[in-house]
Amino acid sequence: MTHLNSAVKLLDRAAEKFNDKIAISDEWSEISFSELQRKGKAVGTALAKTTPQGYMPAPVMVYLKKSISCLVCFMGAMYSANPYVPTAYDMPANRIQKIVDSLQGRGHIITDAQGMETLKTMTCRKSVRSYKNTLSDADLQKILLAAQASPIGMGKYDTMHMTVVRNAELLQELDRNAAEFFGDSSKTPLYGAPCLVVISTPIENPAMGNVQYSNAAMMAEHMCLMATDLGIGSCNIWGAIRALNEKPELIAKLGLPAGHVPCCAVTLGDTDDTFAEHEIPADRIAVSYID
Secondary structure, three states: OHHHHHHHHHHHHHHHHHOOOEEEEOOOOEEEHHHHHHHHHHHHHHHHHHOOOOOOOOOEEEEOOOOHHHHHHHHHHHHOOOOEEEEOOOOOHHHHHHHHHHHOOOOEEEEOHHHHHHHHHHHHOOOOOOOOOOOOHHHHHHHHHHHHOOOOHHHOHHHOEEEEEOOHHHHHHHHHHHHHHOOOOOOOOOOOOOEEEEEEEEOOOHHHOOHHHHHHHHHHHHHHHHHHHHOOEEEEEOHHHHHHOOOHHHHHOOOOOOOEEEEEEEEEEOOOOOOOOOOOOOOOOOOOOOO
16 A cells, blocks of 8 residues: 555645645646645545454445546545546446455445436346337437447447337347247247347457447347436347348348348336335456455
């Protein structure tokens, strides 16, 4: 923790030397060295008081828009001798969720009302397998826009494609194909959803490994989170896509760009399911640390 001590010592010296001189400003406000020190110590005291014995150091996730408040929280974490993890509203949702999960209930999250809404959406998200036969164009466009905001490896957005399937006959055909593939004609792998968004991309560069599937997964997660925020049912679909890739003649009906392969899909539709916050077990996915 030497680097943490060094940082607070530098601020302490600067506050003593420069006192009320402006330390930093942003588009909303400004703060002096002495005020930054005072507020940082206040945050540090609060963190120290709420950290159970035996849990030090306890990582502090700062989930705020880039501002002076972020800097105050960073200094507060260091005054409490805890490491901080800077995050931002524009970070990919799945990355934020991984950081939250890695805290394993022993860290802190500092955020505001906007940040709380994002975290709430994550804890409300679930796979929906019961749909009504409706989905408004307005909601669909918001969900597709969320996919457009996904992080794509090397920024190669032109390699990704979404195909929105709302044709009832084609949806039934995709459903039957998946059910037959898995040997149970009574199953409905698309769960009767009125809309299926198929994500496709060329799988053409073995040296890149599975980056295309990673890109598709990012897009699917963004869509599922936006759907949750809108109260729309969603489910990340792989089985039906696995079955689809065994039927070139069925893929042809999707009219994919040349060379594209279906990677995954998301079912969408209005639902009677409710989206309540649920506790996320901190240990359901194993985590290893290399310090």
